[in-house]
Each structure stands twice: as C-alpha cells, then as structure tokens.
Amino acid sequence: MWRVVPGQSLVFREWDGEAVLYNDLSGNTHLLDGGAVDVLLALRAQPLDAATLAARLADRFDADTDADALPAAIADMLTDLARLDLVESLPC
Amino acid sequence: MLTVADLPRRELAARLAGPGLVLRTGPFANRIRSDIPQLRDGIALLYADYPVDAPGGFADFHLSLRRAGGLRRFFRPQVCFSHEGVSPFKPLPLAQAFPMFEWVMNWCVTHRAHSWLIIHAAVLERHGRAIILPAPPGSGKSTLCAALVTRGWRLLSDEMTLVRLDDGAVLPLPRPVSLKNESIGIIRAYAPDAVLSPPVENTNKGTIAHLKAPSASIARVGDVAQPAFIVFPRYEAGAPVTLTPMGRARAFMGVAENAFNYQVLGMRGFTALGQLIDATAAFEFRYSKLDDAVQLFERMARDGV
Amino acid sequence: MKTLPVLLRVLRDPAAAVGLDAAGWDLLLRQALNADMSAILLVLLEDAGLLEQVPKAARSHLEWARMTGERHARAVRYEVLQIGRALSGLGLPLILLKGSAYALAGLAAGRGRLFSDIDILVPKAQLGEVEAALMLHGWAGTHQDAYDQRYYREWMHELPPMEHLRRGNVIDVHHAILPETAAVRPDPAKLRAAAVALPALDPGMPPLHVLAPHDMVLHCAVHLFSEGEFSHGTRNLFDLHRLLLEFGRQDGFWDGLPARARALELGRPLFYALRYCRRLLGTPIPDAVLRATAAEGPAQPLRALMDSLFLRALLPAHPSCADAFAPLAHGMLYIRGNWLRMPFFMLTRHLFHKAFLSPDAKPVH
Numbered sequence: 001m002w003r004v005v006p007g008q009s010l011v012f013r014e015w016d017g018e019a020v021l022y023n024d025l026s027g028n029t030h031l032l033d034g035g036a037v038d039v040l041l042a043l044r045a046q047p048l049d050a051a052t053l054a055a056r057l058a059d060r061f062d063a064d065t066d067a068d069a070l071p072a073a074i075a076d077m078l079t080d081l082a083r084l085d086l087v088e089s090l091p092c
Numbered sequence: 093m094l095t096v097a098d099l100p101r102r103e104l105a106a107r108l109a110g111p112g113l114v115l116r117t118g119p120f121a122n123r124i125r126s127d128i129p130q131l132r133d134g135i136a137l138l139y140a141d142y143p144v145d146a147p148g149g150f151a152d153f154h155l156s157l158r159r160a161g162g163l164r165r166f167f168r169p170q171v172c173f174s175h176e177g178v179s180p181f182k183p184l185p186l187a188q189a190f191p192m193f194e195w196v197m198n199w200c201v202t203h204r205a206h207s208w209l210i211i212h213a214a215v216l217e218r219h220g221r222a223i224i225l226p227a228p229p230g231s232g233k234s235t236l237c238a239a240l241v242t243r244g245w246r247l248l249s250d251e252m253t254l255v256r257l258d259d260g261a262v263l264p265l266p267r268p269v270s271l272k273n274e275s276i277g278i279i280r281a282y283a284p285d286a287v288l289s290p291p292v293e294n295t296n297k298g299t300i301a302h303l304k305a306p307s308a309s310i311a312r313v314g315d316v317a318q319p320a321f322i323v324f325p326r327y328e329a330g331a332p333v334t335l336t337p338m339g340r341a342r343a344f345m346g347v348a349e350n351a352f353n354y355q356v357l358g359m360r361g362f363t364a365l366g367q368l369i370d371a372t373a374a375f376e377f378r379y380s381k382l383d384d385a386v387q388l389f390e391r392m393a394r395d396g397v
Numbered sequence: 398m399k400t401l402p403v404l405l406r407v408l409r410d411p412a413a414a415v416g417l418d419a420a421g422w423d424l425l426l427r428q429a430l431n432a433d434m435s436a437i438l439l440v441l442l443e444d445a446g447l448l449e450q451v452p453k454a455a456r457s458h459l460e461w462a463r464m465t466g467e468r469h470a471r472a473v474r475y476e477v478l479q480i481g482r483a484l485s486g487l488g489l490p491l492i493l494l495k496g497s498a499y500a501l502a503g504l505a506a507g508r509g510r511l512f513s514d515i516d517i518l519v520p521k522a523q524l525g526e527v528e529a530a531l532m533l534h535g536w537a538g539t540h541q542d543a544y545d546q547r548y549y550r551e552w553m554h555e556l557p558p559m560e561h562l563r564r565g566n567v568i569d570v571h572h573a574i575l576p577e578t579a580a581v582r583p584d585p586a587k588l589r590a591a592a593v594a595l596p597a598l599d600p601g602m603p604p605l606h607v608l609a610p611h612d613m614v615l616h617c618a619v620h621l622f623s624e625g626e627f628s629h630g631t632r633n634l635f636d637l638h639r640l641l642l643e644f645g646r647q648d649g650f651w652d653g654l655p656a657r658a659r660a661l662e663l664g665r666p667l668f669y670a671l672r673y674c675r676r677l678l679g680t681p682i683p684d685a686v687l688r689a690t691a692a693e694g695p696a697q698p699l700r701a702l703m704d705s706l707f708l709r710a711l712l713p714a715h716p717s718c719a720d721a722f723a724p725l726a727h728g729m730l731y732i733r734g735n736w737l738r739m740p741f742f743m744l745t746r747h748l749f750h751k752a753f754l755s756p757d758a759k760p761v762h
Contacts, residue, residue: 149420
C-alpha cells in the first residue's frame with residue numbers, strides 16, 4: 001500500500017502534460033510528467049496499491065501501453081516518487 | 093534630486109573616504125566607503141546620473157573596499173572587500189577595484205533581497221513589454237543586452253531580474269553592463285558613442301569593461317515593467333537566427349535553475365515563478381549576428397508574439 | 398557599565414526598537430546581521446505586535462530575514478529526517494544537540510534561529526558504526542589532514558565534521574560534551590539517561606531525543622563558556638536566555654538546576670551563564686539560585702578579570718560594539734578556550750599547527 005507522505009501538500013502547476021511540483025519537505029521542485037501527478041492525486045484521495053492505481057488510471061495513460069506492463073511501470077514510478085519523499089509504502 | 097554628477101569631485105572623494113557615499117540603485121541605498129582612486133573614478137564615470145542620499149541615514153547595504161594593508165601594499169597592492177567587519181572574499185589586485193565593486197554590489201542583492209525572485213538574467217523593456225534573458229556565463233547574454241541597450245531598449249538589469257513576489261512585475265535595477273573580452277570590441281564597433289570604462293585585464297573572467305547605463309533607463313528607475321517573454325539565448329558562430337518555443341514546465345525549471353534565491357523563497361518562489369510562466373511565452377534562441385537578434389526582439393516587443 | 402549596544406537593548410526589550418530613527422534602525426539591522434540574528438529580531442518584534450511600527454525600509458529587511466529563517470527551519474527538519482533514516486538501523490538513541498534540538502523540540506530558542514551544522518550525541522562505543530552508516534548515506538569526512546583527524550578523534554569529543562556530498566550540509570557527531578583532554582568530564586552516560594524523546598518525525602524511524610531541560614541549559618552554558626571564539630557569542634547567550642525563560646516556567650526547574658550542575662561538574666559554566674545572561678539580557682533568575690551558585694564562581698580578582706573579558710566578548714561581534722580592549726579580550730579568551738580543552742603541551746603544539754601548518758584558511762574577521 002502506498003500513500004502520500006504526511007506534510008506534502010502536493011502544490012503543482014501543469015502545462016501541456018508536464019508538471020512542476022513543490023516538495024514541502026525538502027524544499028526542492030521536481031519536473032514530473034502528467035502521469036506522475038495523476039498517481040499522486042489519486043493517492044492523496046486515499047492510500048492504494050500499485051495494481052489498483054493501474055486499474056484506476058488505465059484510461060489516462062497512452063493507449064498503446066501494454067495493459068500488463070502498466071502496473072510494473074506504476075510500481076517503478078512509485079519507487080522514484082518515494083526516493084523524492086513524495087510517497088511512502090505502508091506495511092499491508 | 094542630487095546625483096553623483098552634482099557632487100564636486102572633492103566632495104565625492106571625501107564622502108567615499110569618510111562617512112560613505114550613499115548611492116541609490118533601483119530600490120536600494122548602498123553606502124560605499126573606499127580609499128581607492130580607480131573606484132572613485134569608475135563611480136564618477138558610470139554612476140554620474142544616479143541619485144545620492146545624505147550620509148548618516150538608513151542604507152540597505154554597506155560596502156567597504158579598501159587597500160589591503162601590510163607589506164603587500166608596496167609590492168602587489170590589493171583591494172579588500174569588507175562587509176560589517178567580515179571579509180567574505182579573498183583580496184584582488186588593486187587594478188580590479190571597479191570590477192570587484194560591481195561584483196560585490198551584485199552579491200549584496202542576490203544574497204539578501206528576498207522580497208523578489210531574483211533571476212540570473214538580463215531584462216530589458218520596449219513598447220511596454222519586458223524580455224527576460226536568463227543565461228549562464230559565457231552565453232553571450234551581456235553582449236546581447238548591451239546591443240539592445242544601444243538600440244533604444246530600456247535597461248532594467250543586465251545581471252539580476254527582480255520579479256516582485258505578489259504581482260509579478262519586474263523592478264528596474266539598471267547598473268553598468270559588464271562586457272568581457274571580445275564583447276568589448278564588438279560593442280565599441282556596434283555603438284561607437286557608447287560610454288565604456290577603461291578595460292581591466294587579468295581578472296578571473298579575462299578582460300572586463302563596463303558600459304554606462306542609458307540616462308533614460310536610470311530616470312525611469314521607478315517604473316516597473318510587465319514581463320512578456322523569457323528567452324534563453326545562445327550565441328553560435330555562423331548560426332542563423334532561430335527562435336524555438338519552449339514547453340512551459342521546462343521553462344519553469346530553466347528559470348528556477350538560473351535564479352539566485354529560488355530555494356530560499358520556498359513555496360512563495362514556486363508560486364511567483366508559476367505566475368511568471370503563465371504571463372510569458374518562453375523560447376530558446378540561437379544567433380550569430382547582433383543585428384538579426386536586435387531586429388527579431390524589436391518585432392517581438394512590437395507585435396507581442 | 399556603558400550603554401549597551403542597540404541590538405542587546407532590543408533583545409532585552411523589543412519595545413526599545415520603536416523609538417529608533419533611521420540611523421538607529423540602520424545600526425540595529427547591521428548588528429543583527431553580523432550576529433546572524435536578523436530572523437530572531439523579526440520573531441521578537443512580531444511576537445510583541447510591533448512589526449507594524451517598523452519603518453518601511455527596515456521592515457523590508459525583516460521580511461528578507463523571514464524568508465531565510467523559514468528556509469533554515471525547513472532545511473533542518475529535512476536534514477534531521479535524513480540523519481534519522483541513515484542511523485535508524487543501528488538501534489542507538491539519537492540525541493540532537495544545540496540549535497537542531499531547539500528547533501525539533503519546538504522550543505522558543507529554535508525560532509528564527511539559523512543553522513550551520515547539525516550536532517548529535519551518540520555513545521562512544523558506536524562511533525564507528527555511526528560514521529560508517531553516515532558514509533553509506535552520502536556523508537563524507539572533512540579535515541583530511543592527519544593532524545586535524547587526530548585533533549578531533551583523540552583529543553576532542555567528536556568525529557571530524559562530515560559533509561553531505563549532495564546537499565552540502567554538515568553533521569558533527571559528538572560522544573561527549575567536552576573533550577577527552579579537558580580537566581572536567583561531565584559524564585555523557587548521565588546525559589543520555591536523562592534524555593527526552595520527541596514525537597517521531599517518520600513512522601518508520603525510532604524517536605529522536607533531546608537533552609533534558611537542565612542538561613540542555615548546562616550544555617549551552619558549557620559550550621559558550623569554554624569556547625575560544627565568540628563570533629556567535631550574542632546568539633548563543635540569547636539561546637541561553639530563551640531556554641531559561643521557557644524552562645523557568647516549569648515546576649522544579651530552578652530548584653534542581655544548581656544540583657544538576659554540580660553532578661555534571663559544570664558549576665562554573667552555570668555561574669557564568671546566569672551572571673552574564675542577567676547582566677547583558679536582564680534574564681529573570683530567582684535569588685535562591687543566584688545564592689546557590691555564587692560559590693561556584695571564581696574568587697576575586699579573577700572574577701573581575703573574567704567580567705572584563707566576557708562582557709566584551711559576548712557583545713555583538715559587529716565593529717560598532719568593539720572598544721579598544723576588545724581584540725585583547727578576544728585573544729585571551731581564545732587561549733583560555735583552548736587551554737580548557739587540552740593540556741598545555743598539546744595546546745602550544747595545536748596553536749602552532751593552526752597558525753602555520755593547517756591548509757584550511759579561516760574566514761578573516
């Protein structure tokens with residue numbers, strides 16, 4: 001299960017599918033693609049696991065993405081977002 | 093209003109040597125103390141039109157540039173900058189007193205003036221539209237800036253773009269434009285009537301000279317400008333003029349990377365930069381001929397596209 | 398005593414700023430900037446409801462300081478989080494010291510404070526593991542000169558400062574609060590035993606600790622009064638002042654303070670702390686405590702000499718506050734600071750090394 005790190009307000013600006021996001025903890029700013037922002041916003045609503053995220057967001061990602069590859073791609077994305085202290089995994 | 097040119101030379105020297113010359117640049121009052129003749133002459137030449145406050149009041153920045161003492165005085169004279177009793181930098185050869193002065197004037201603002209998002213960029217205005225030119229050293233920004241200044245553009249700054257946090261207006265901070273190495277000759281040829289300081293050699297950036305800011309720009313120091321364009325310039329020998337639109341998110345990151353105090357401002361900086369990106373169109377720009385660049389910018393400022 | 402510098406007058410009583418003219422504000426802000434206390438000045442004036450009365454030009458400077466203060470507060474929380482993560486597998490109690498302790502514990506002394514290094518206290522036996530864990534997480538040792546290494550590891554009470562390669566922040570890892578070589582050896586085990594846990598920063602991490610209130614005050618006092626250099630003298634004295642004000646409201650704090658000082662062999666630093674806080678900042682201290690600690694102070698004429706040294710060195714370091722004797726006072730306290738930390742033969746060798754052999758240049762003051 002994943003959730004947004006407490007204390008992150010996820011303030012972001014998006015233009016043409018690319019976004020910049022302010023990291024409340026580190027004070028850094030990150031360049032993210034729109035897909036990553038969708039993942040963050042979905043997790044802000046409630047903690048979810050990678051498979052559920054993939055199912056919910058399937059229609060937002062490119063049509064030609066292999067349906068089986070999406071959960072793995074999302075898992076990779078979550079690992080990257082965790083490294084930035086934006087999300088964290090919870091013991092299930 | 094009293095300017096540097098209104099002070100008799102002796103009075104200028106006395107203030108610098110004594111209570112300090114309080115020089116206004118943009119929104120700042122700078123109290124300057126120095127016993128170095130090259131610096132006094134540089135100020136008299138390049139800051140002639142700038143307002144001067146009476147000494148003894150409030151100043152934003154206090155700078156002291158003096159000859160370093162000791163035996164060194166006689167063999168290799170040096171200039172030392174001190175700020176409230178602390179000398180943050182190593183001394184430089186005395187001949188570099190004026191470039192050092194320009195450099196520490198910048199340092200004072202970029203390290204402390206956090207009422208603004210301060211971008212390492214030139215900013216000029218024409219026809220009511222301001223163009224911001226962020227660029228790392230060596231990109232030709234200052235040459236381009238100097239060229240535009242000599243072709244009627246209002247200079248707001250050649251080095252530090254001050255973006256007001258609440259409303260995104262750009263505050264003028266016109267100061268001498270620094271030129272390095274070949275740029276000096278290029279601008280002399282491009283604008284034979286321009287007032288330039290004597291070149292100073294062997295600085296850690298090569299030979300440096302400073303171009304006097306136009307009086308008209310200094311006179312309008314109270315008029316903010318509205319930014320319309322952010323242009324990342326790059327000089328490339330032989331390159332035709334090319335203007336390539338830039339994605340806004342990438343432009344955001346490009347400006348953040350070129351801002352002195354973006355990290356200090358935290359969320360406020362993020363918000364202000366987002367608004368700046370909303371208000372402007374961003375481009376990457378390649379050029380080799382100054383005239384081509386000047387013509388293109390003129391069209392952008394006139395037509396708004 | 399001559400008139401106090403304007404910065405001290407305002408620290409004692411923020412309302413003293415209200416009557417200042419342009420030149421007065423100019424000087425106050427410059428003294429504060431030099432002392433790294435601009436953001437603290439902002440906090441004091443804002444808490445006292447006086448910000449609206451500050452003239453516009455000076456007010457801008459305070460707002461600049463607000464940005465810097467907030468930035469530091471954010472950075473110290475994040476840095477402590479990273480340190481906690483790096484050390485979480487070691488099972489040792491992580492004790493924060495000094496500024497980062499005040500900030501993370503939400504104390505008044507942490508507000509507006511700027512931070513350079515982060516100081517932590519760990520058991521001596523686990524120094525090696527701590528150093529290794531930090532290196533694994535991106536910190537690298539500094540002061541690679543063999544002499545400096547020995548200075549820190551063998552003689553002082555800490556690892557050489559470690560700098561994070563990417564973030565640039567520095568951590569100082571201590572195993573005691575005074576050096577091995579000092580004559581007085583407050584027992585770190587006692588400090589660790591009394592340490593207080595803070596709410597956890599991160600669910601995955603063991604809780605952080607800070608020293609107990611008495612020990613926090615005593616550490617601040619011994620740090621200030623065995624130091625050789627006083628560029629942050631005013632700020633550190635003001636830390637003490639704010640700690641005493643805050644903890645002084647807790648039951649039993651004042652009663653227990655003299656005894657705890659004696660138990661840790663820190664009676665003399667406490668004497669100085671109370672004496673100079675009272676003289677320079679007007680800190681309210683119960684008479685009973687002053688009487689209980691009076692005997693810990695030096696006898697005359699040493700007492701008068703120490704007054705003349707400390708009452709100069711603890712003034713703001715700005716040139717406007719120095720009199721003709723200030724350089725001599727600083728010089729003597731520098732020697733004293735080193736003398737307190739190491740035996741005489743080591744001291745001379747150390748000073749010689751610092752003056753002539755050390756490759757690191759210090760900023761010129």
